[in-house]
Amino acid sequence: MSDTTTTTSTPGAVQTTGHAWDGDLQEFNNPLPRWWLWSFYATVVFAVFYWFAYPAWPFGKTWTKGFTTATYTEGGQSHTMRWNTRSALLEDLDSGSDAKRQRQYLDKIAQTDYAAIAKDPQMVAFVNQAGKRLFETNCSACHGRGGQGVVGLFPNLVDDDWLWGGSYQAIETTLKHGRNGYMPAFGSVLNATQIDDVANYVLSLSGVVPSSEASARGQKIFTGATGGCYMCHGDDGKGIKSMGAANLTDKIWTIANVPAAQSPADKLAAVRAVIGNGVQNVRKMPAWGERLSAAEIKLMAVYVHQLGGGQ
Amino acid sequence: MAEEAQLYQKRLAIHPRSVEGRFRKLKTGVVLLAYGVYFLLPWLRWSRPTGVNQAVLFDLPGRRFYLFDLVVQAQDIFWLAGLLVIAATLLFFVTGLAGRVWCGYFCFQTLWTDVFIMIEQAIQGERPARLRLAKQPWDAEKRRKMLLTWASWLGVAFLTGLTFTLYWADAPTLVGEFLTGAAPFAAYATTGFLTATTFVMAGLAREQVCTYMCPYARFQSAMFDRDTLIISYDPRRGERTAGRAKLGRDLKTRDERMAAGVGDCVDCGYCVQVCPVGIDIRRGLQYQCISCALCVDACDTVMDKLEWPRGLIKYTSDNSLNDRPTRLLKPKNIGYALVLMLTIAMLGWSIANRAALDAVVEQIRQPLSVQLSDGRVQNSYEIKLNSKVAQPGRLRIAIEGLPGAELDMEGLETIELGAEQRLRLPAKVRAMPVAGRERQSFEFVITPLSGLGTEPIRRPAAFYAGQ
Structure with a gap:
């Protein structure tokens, strides 16, 4: 047991606490410097200050909010909030140094015409960086992170086929106002053989199947009053951009996934399905004019244009 | 135990005396x-x-x-x-x-x-x-x-x-x-x-x-050993057999003191007073000692005054204090020296051979490749350029090793790169797929035209035909 009998110590040796256990067990005393203790008290004081400055103590279903605030502008209106990591982030996104620099670039984009932007390596580099983030936030949910889209649902933006036009102006219009892709269903207009013939003709347009009697019959339906396909897709099947009608003569398939179908019969079935059912209620691009600023729309037009090497 | 043990120690202020030497x-x-x-x-x-x-x-x-x-x-x-x-x-x-x-x-x-x-x-x-x-x-x-x-x-x-x-x-x-x-x-x-x-x-x-x-x-x-230079009091000379003593009657000259077995240390305390960390060097090597050598100056001053030889407190090593030879050429020191020289050489080489232009080519992997309307396939890349020189320059970007392929950078194949400018540019390569060759290797060649060195930079890349 501990007792506090005086223990012998040689001069110059380390001091002991003065206790002796079991007769001879002693404890060295290496005292902490006093300032060390004061630094500890200082951290306690700092913690108390912190409780008042920042969100700290939970009580009931709420918590102490702290007196520090964060200010940011959204929609032209200035908001001041109690500090929390979200409001701090909003403040940084609104008035941080990077946000200011980004705004300078956006202003420059807004004042420069499309042709000049594409010629300036600096601005192209900025469009690529900023455009990628904007694309991921706004567009990638449908078009995919890289803009590759989903066949049958969302157009591929990386290829060189532009349903609604690939010029800067056309892309800007698409972004601002959205698009509504539509093809009527021919299942009730044409009979099964006719649909089969038209499908054969469509496949022969891009050389997937060779021309045959069936495709010749299909061409008559396509370009004649029976089918009336030419009204949207054109006499030559190259599509009409103002209607969003696809070019059927190139190697790109946007609705019927012909390249993925293995056998000729499957390819034919894929095209037949599109002709029979039409394209309805799937090709709906929302309008972004309300959500993005004019400069951001312009930036995105350049970004999307360069994704596929526009027209 | 004379007083209650303290858990916290108050600092004893140190007021070092000045010294010359x-x-x-x-x-x-x-x-x-x-x-x-x-x-x-x-x-x-x-x-x-x-x-x-x-x-x-x-x-x-x-x-x-x-x-x-x-x-x-x-x-x-x-x-x-x-x-x-x-x-x-x-x-x-x-x-x-x-x-x-x-x-x-x-x-x-x-x-x-x-x-x-x-x-x-x-x-x-x-x-x-x-x-x-x-x-x-x-x-x-x-x-x-x-x-x-x-x-x-x-x-x-x-x-x-x-x-x-x-x-x-x-x-x-x-x-x-x-x-x-x-x-x-x-x-x-x-x-x-x-x-x-x-x-x-x-x-x-x-x-x-x-x-x-x-x-x-x-x-x-x-890092210390017995050969390391330390600042030390020479206890054999300072203490002799009878210990140190102040200059007193019959202990004035060295001869008198030697005869009495008294050491050369006159216990003036100058070495303690000049010490900025407040130790007594005569108690031997202590972890507080920062080797500032001011006690050497202090003791030398006193020895000079007495016209006794200097060096009662001096730079020495544990070995030479104890009359053993001091060895400096040993594996530890040689090892440190070798590593030191090697690192200096490597850093010097790296700095001397720094390139004027840095280029990195990264493949865009989503999507890896895309079908074009004319039957060709397109791959996209991002080229990062970084000028490390203080004047603007021009460079040209081209591809090699992919027959029949086309590089499209929308007119930015030949560009001006500002002084110390960094750029990331998109690039697209289009080629007809070759049957049976899903992946083809080729090179981006970035040729400096002016101001960015002379050597073309070649960066390997791959062209993928399938999805």
Whole structure:
């Protein structure tokens, strides 16, 4: 047991606490410097200050909010909030140094015409960086992170086929106002053989199947009053951009996934399905004019244009 | 046990006496040199084509460090690792050979403490006067002197803090902004923090930094051995058989003392009084000792006065104190020296052979490839260009090794690259797929046309035909 009998110590040796256990067990005393203790008290004081400055103590279903605030502008209106990591982030996104620099670039984009932007390596580099983030936030949910889209649902933006036009102006219009892709269903207009013939003709347009009697019959339906396909897709099947009608003569398939179908019969079935059912209620691009600023729309037009090497 | 054991120890203030001698001269020289370099370097101008005219500037927002004619880019930051390896190895090497040379002569804690003690002495007087002042009640004289001391310390501390921030921005501009309240918050925060730490560390904490806070002071003993230079009292000469004694009757001359078995140490206490860490060197090697050698100067002064030989306290090694040979050429020291030379050579080579232009080609993997309307396949890449030279240049980007392929950068295949400019450009490669070859290797060739070196940079890339 501990007792506090005086223990012998040689001069110059380390001091002991003065206790002796079991007769001879002693404890060295290496005292902490006093300032060390004061630094500890200082951290306690700092913690108390912190409780008042920042969100700290939970009580009931709420918590102490702290007196520090964060200010940011959204929609032209200035908001001041109690500090929390979200409001701090909003403040940084609104008035941080990077946000200011980004705004300078956006202003420059807004004042420069499309042709000049594409010629300036600096601005192209900025469009690529900023455009990628904007694309991921706004567009990638449908078009995919890289803009590759989903066949049958969302157009591929990386290829060189532009349903609604690939010029800067056309892309800007698409972004601002959205698009509504539509093809009527021919299942009730044409009979099964006719649909089969038209499908054969469509496949022969891009050389997937060779021309045959069936495709010749299909061409008559396509370009004649029976089918009336030419009204949207054109006499030559190259599509009409103002209607969003696809070019059927190139190697790109946007609705019927012909390249993925293995056998000729499957390819034919894929095209037949599109002709029979039409394209309805799937090709709906929302309008972004309300959500993005004019400069951001312009930036995105350049970004999307360069994704596929526009027209 | 005479008194209750204390769990917290109050610091005993140390008031070192001044001393003159060769080591004091050396230390004063180092202080002047270090202060000269530290305080004046940010003001040194340097002409550069990019317009950055500060000789030494650490530009964090611009991700560039300017060191005279060397511009260190962000991707060269591994040089810092080399520098740190060199610094650490040099420290170990020197410590193994000559002990705590860093602590005694070069450490900023030692230098700033030294200067603060000089200020203290100029205002409050020599050690006895300072001891008296410390005991004195807070009368007008003490208040005046302490206020003046602390104000001077604060002045030096502020200049120290301010100067540090000047290395991170254009010095004249920043000082102007600082004084008009227009400087960035970081400048005020850094200056304020360093002013406070300099004042506290060099003015108040002093030797406690070395004793309690510094990690090097704790692990330097691991580099020590019996051949390492230490500052030591020669106990055999100082104590002889009968111990040390003050100069007294019949103990005046060396001969008298030798006859009586009394050592050469006259117990004047000068070595203890000059010690900035408050130890008695005669008690042997102690972990608090920073090897400042002021006790050597003190003892030499006394020995000179007595016309006895110098060297009662001296630079020596444990082995030579005990009449054993001192060996310096041993694996440990040779190893440190080899690593040191190797690292210096590697860093020097890397800096001397730095390229004028950096280029990286990255494949865009989502999507990896895409079908084009004419049957060709397109792959997309991002080319990162980084000019490391101070003048603008021109370069051309082309591809090689992919027959029939087309590179499309929308007219940016040949571009101007500004001085020290970084760019990321999109590139597209289109080619007809070749049956049975899903993946084809080719090269991007970036040819400098002017101002960016002469060697074309070749970067391997792959072209994928399928999804």
